[in-house]
Amino acid sequence: xxxxxxxxxxxxxxxxxxxxxxxxxxxxxxxxxxxxxxxxxxxxxxxxxxxxxxxxxxxxxxxxxxxxxxxxxxxxxxxxxxxxxxxxxxxxxxxxxxxxxxxxxxxxxxxxxxxxxxxxxxxxxxxxxxxxxxxxxxxxxxxxxxxxxxxxxxxxxxxxxxxxxxxxxxxxxxxxxxxxxxxxxxxxxxxxxxxxxxxxxxxxxxxxxxxxxxxxxxxxxxxxxxxxxxxxxxxxxxxxxxxxxxxxxxxxxxxxxxxxxxxxxxxxxxxxxxxxxxxxxxxxxxxxx
Amino acid sequence: xxxxxxxxxxxxxxxxxxxxxxxxxxxxxxxxxxxxxxxxxxxxxxxxxxxxxxxxxxxxxxxxxxxxxxxxxxxxxxxxxxxxxxxxxxxxxxxxxxxxxxxxxxxxxxxxxxxxxxxxxxxxxxxxxxxxxxxxxxxxxxxxxxxxxxxxxxxxxxxxxxxxxxxxxxxxxxxxxxxxxxxxxxxxxxxxxxxxxxxxxxxxxxxxxxxxxxxxxxxxxxxxxxxxxxxxxxxxxxxxxxxxxxxxxxxxxxxxxxxxxxxxxxxxxxxxxxxxxxxxxxxxxxxxx
Numbered sequence: 001x002x003x004x005x006x007x008x009x010x011x012x013x014x015x016x017x018x019x020x021x022x023x024x025x026x027x028x029x030x031x032x033x034x035x036x037x038x039x040x041x042x043x044x045x046x047x048x049x050x051x052x053x054x055x056x057x058x059x060x061x062x063x064x065x066x067x068x069x070x071x072x073x074x075x076x077x078x079x080x081x082x083x084x085x086x087x088x089x090x091x092x093x094x095x096x097x098x099x100x101x102x103x104x105x106x107x108x109x110x111x112x113x114x115x116x117x118x119x120x121x122x123x124x125x126x127x128x129x130x131x132x133x134x135x136x137x138x139x140x141x142x143x144x145x146x147x148x149x150x151x152x153x154x155x156x157x158x159x160x161x162x163x164x165x166x167x168x169x170x171x172x173x174x175x176x177x178x179x180x181x182x183x184x185x186x187x188x189x190x191x192x193x194x195x196x197x198x199x200x201x202x203x204x205x206x207x208x209x210x211x212x213x214x215x216x217x218x219x220x221x222x223x224x225x226x227x228x229x230x231x232x233x234x235x236x237x238x239x240x241x242x243x244x245x246x247x248x249x250x251x252x253x254x255x256x257x258x259x260x261x262x263x264x265x266x267x268x269x270x271x272x273x274x275x276x277x278x279x280x281x282x283x284x285x286x287x288x289x
Numbered sequence: 290x291x292x293x294x295x296x297x298x299x300x301x302x303x304x305x306x307x308x309x310x311x312x313x314x315x316x317x318x319x320x321x322x323x324x325x326x327x328x329x330x331x332x333x334x335x336x337x338x339x340x341x342x343x344x345x346x347x348x349x350x351x352x353x354x355x356x357x358x359x360x361x362x363x364x365x366x367x368x369x370x371x372x373x374x375x376x377x378x379x380x381x382x383x384x385x386x387x388x389x390x391x392x393x394x395x396x397x398x399x400x401x402x403x404x405x406x407x408x409x410x411x412x413x414x415x416x417x418x419x420x421x422x423x424x425x426x427x428x429x430x431x432x433x434x435x436x437x438x439x440x441x442x443x444x445x446x447x448x449x450x451x452x453x454x455x456x457x458x459x460x461x462x463x464x465x466x467x468x469x470x471x472x473x474x475x476x477x478x479x480x481x482x483x484x485x486x487x488x489x490x491x492x493x494x495x496x497x498x499x500x501x502x503x504x505x506x507x508x509x510x511x512x513x514x515x516x517x518x519x520x521x522x523x524x525x526x527x528x529x530x531x532x533x534x535x536x537x538x539x540x541x542x543x544x545x546x547x548x549x550x551x552x553x554x555x556x557x558x559x560x561x562x563x564x565x566x567x568x569x570x571x572x573x574x575x576x577x578x
Contacts, residue, residue: 023435024450027443031434079400084392103373104446107396108439111368114400115433118407122425129422136411136425144404145320146312150397154316157393161313 003052006059007044010067011035014120018112030101030109031116034074039092042275043069043178046200049271050182050193053264057186061131064124065181068117068139073174075113076149078106085153086230088223114143125185134184142177149174156232163233167205168198175201195258200272203251207279209234210244215281252276292341295348296333299356300324303409307401319390319398320405323363328381331564332358332467335489338560339471339482342553346475350420353413354470357406357428362463364402365438367395374442375519377512403432414474423473431466438463445521452522456494457487464490484547489561492540496568498523499533504570541565 001009015035019028044066051062081088081096082103088096098106121139125132143149152170155161179197180190212227213236227234235244252272259268290298304324308317333355340351370377370385371392377385387395410428414421432438441459444450468486469479501516502525516523524533541561548557 018434020435022454024440024443024447026446027434027440075400079396082396084396102446105443107368107371107373107399108443110396111364111399111403111432112434112439114403115429115437115439118425119429119433122422122429126422130418132421132425133411133415133418136407136421140404140408140411143400144408145307145316145401146309148404150401150404151313151316154313154394154397157315157391158313165311 003045003048004041006048006063007041007066007070008038010044010063010120010124011038011070014067014071014116014123018116018119026101026105027108027112030097030105031112033094033100034078034097034109034113035070037092038070040275040278041070042204043073043174045271046175046197047178047182047185049264049268050179050196051186052182053260053262053268054183054186054188055263058128058131061125061128061135061185062182064120065135065139065185066178067124068121068135069142069174069178069181071113071117071120072139072143072149072177075110075117076143076153076174078113079110080153082106085156086223086226088226090223128185128187131184131187134190135181138177138180138184138190142173142181147173148177156230161233163235163238166233167202167235171205171208172198172201175204192260196255196260196268199251199255199258200275203248203255203276204279206235206244206248206251207276209236210241210248211279211281212236213241213244248276248279292334292337293330295337295352296330296355296359297327299333299352299409299413300327300359303356303360303405303412307405307408315390315394316397316401319386319394320401322383322389323367323386323398323402324359326381327359329564329567330359331493332362332463334560335464335486336467336471336474338553338557339468339485340475341471342549342551342557343472343475343477344552347417347420350414350417350424350474351471353409354424354428354474355467356413357410357424358431358463358467358470360402360406360409361428361432361438361466364399364406365432365442365463367402368399369442371395374445375512375515377515379512417474417476420473420476423479424470427466427469427473427479431462431470436462437466445519450522452524452527455522456491456524460494460497461487461490464493481549485544485549485557488540488544488547489564492537492544492565493568495524495533495537495540496565498525499530499537500568500570501525502530502533537565537568 019031047066047069078097121135145151147169155166176197179193183190183193255272259265308320336355336358367386386398410424434440436458444455465486468482472479472482544561548554
């Protein structure tokens with residue numbers, strides 16, 4: 001089965017269990033709305049690609065790690081879209097969860113997805129329980145305090161924030177988590193994969209800043225111009241547009257260089273290159289052509 | 290060290306690690322505000338009491354399980370107090386987290402506390418990693434979908450909800466989780482402790498409904514009359530006040546009867562009796578005297 005199918009199946013299985021017939025219907029529907037149909041699934045694909053590069057000897061554990069990363073990513077989107085944060089009306093081209101189901105259900109959907117991530121890890125690691133402690137620690141660090149996603153979002157409420165610290169926490173941490181969880185799920189040393197996650201995460205954030213500044217809402221599937229509208233620290237404001245684009249190119253090259261020598265390195269390199277192309281706004285690609 | 294000290298120390302250690310000097314200051318302060326000073330810490334005390342009754346051979350794991358239950362309880366309070374839910378101004382006699390720190394930080398505080406619960410379990414079970422899968426599953430079921438706290442809160446958004454299903458999820462599930470996690474942390478069979486958790490949880494919920502109906506805000510440390518103001522299903526509306534008080538007494542007796550025969554059963558019985566006294570509103574106790 002290819003990576004995309006493995007990811008969708010792992011997500012389906014977990015969501016079906018959480019949102020069964022005995023569950024409250026609106027929250028069940030909100031969980032499905034938040035997860036399906038997906039975006040690029042870039043974090044779980046990174047997770048599985050690293051697991052594969054490390055031998056992928058327990059696919060259940062790798063699938064669970066990939067699904068957990070996606071659940072946590074989606075949870076952060078649902079909460080970040082709330083009126084108290086970005087007040088976003090659309091996400092992935094459809095109404096945000098709070099627009100579709102109301103604010104209480106959106107708060108609870110994020111909460112339930114965080115819990116589901118950890119539950120999914122515990123179930124998936126049943127065949128390799130000695131890998132579970134590392135998986136839980138890696139994933140917790142990626143999303144919790146002091147330097148995971150929640151910390152990143154919280155820096156937006158501070159009068160002064162270091163751009164790099166903010167972006168590493170808000171975006172980079174879960175890329176690091178996805179890469180390291182893929183290694184841990186396959187029984188490899190997660191630390192060998194930290195640098196790849198860091199560089200990919202920063203590349204993704206810079207690309208998002210560039211897209212937010214120049215792309216249109218339709219192309220992004222979410223409102224453009226949010227960083228400037230919310231006066232959030234971002235790479236375009238700091239480096240200018242050409243500087244940010246140059247930084248993005250350097251980070252992609254750095255990510256490729258950070259791939260450890262391993263049997264799956266060609267596949268990983270192809271994944272990084274494809275992501276870099278996907279993340280470049282069409283208008284930039286056209287003007288460069 | 291007595292149970293209260295073990296709990297406070299476990300909470301302190303985990304919060305200090307999450308809210309260190311590199312963390313965003315407001316969210317760090319909000320985590321402390323949400324956790325300290327505590328309420329009755331009834332869930333972690335139940336967890337430790339069960340662990341003790343089961344031999345408590347790995348106190349680090351029991352302390353972690355107790356702290357995890359309290360973090361999850363506090364996370365649910367922080368989110369339940371949000372404007373989209375109860376819009377509560379006070380909690381434990383001081384401003385609710387969103388009143389003190391704003392809504393974004395309150396949403397993130399709940400999220401970070403959920404993550405911290407799982408991280409704390411993984412750290413605490415380092416000396417007994419084979420117990421971690423059961424601990425994660427027990428705790429996930431207590432707070433996630435389809436029948437944990439998030440499900441319970443979500444039933445409030447449904448046009449029709451079964452009172453028992455709603456209350457079991459919103460309140461009972463974490464009592465069940467606390468009792469079962471205490472057993473799992475000590476290497477005992479968690480299922481032997483489910484019934485005690487169920488009965489205590491229901492007793493606690495009925496007591497809360499009674500207090501909400503007749504106690505005053507000062508005595509409760511949070512606004513009274515919320516069930517009626519929000520038209521929420523509750524035991525007093527369903528059974529009348531005398532019926533609800535009778536139900537509470539029956540549940541306390543049932544909880545005592547559900548304690549398995551074990552070396553620590555006297556201590557557990559004393560805990561249940563003391564809780565029942567604490568939960569009876571002063572006006573009821575006076576009128577009965």
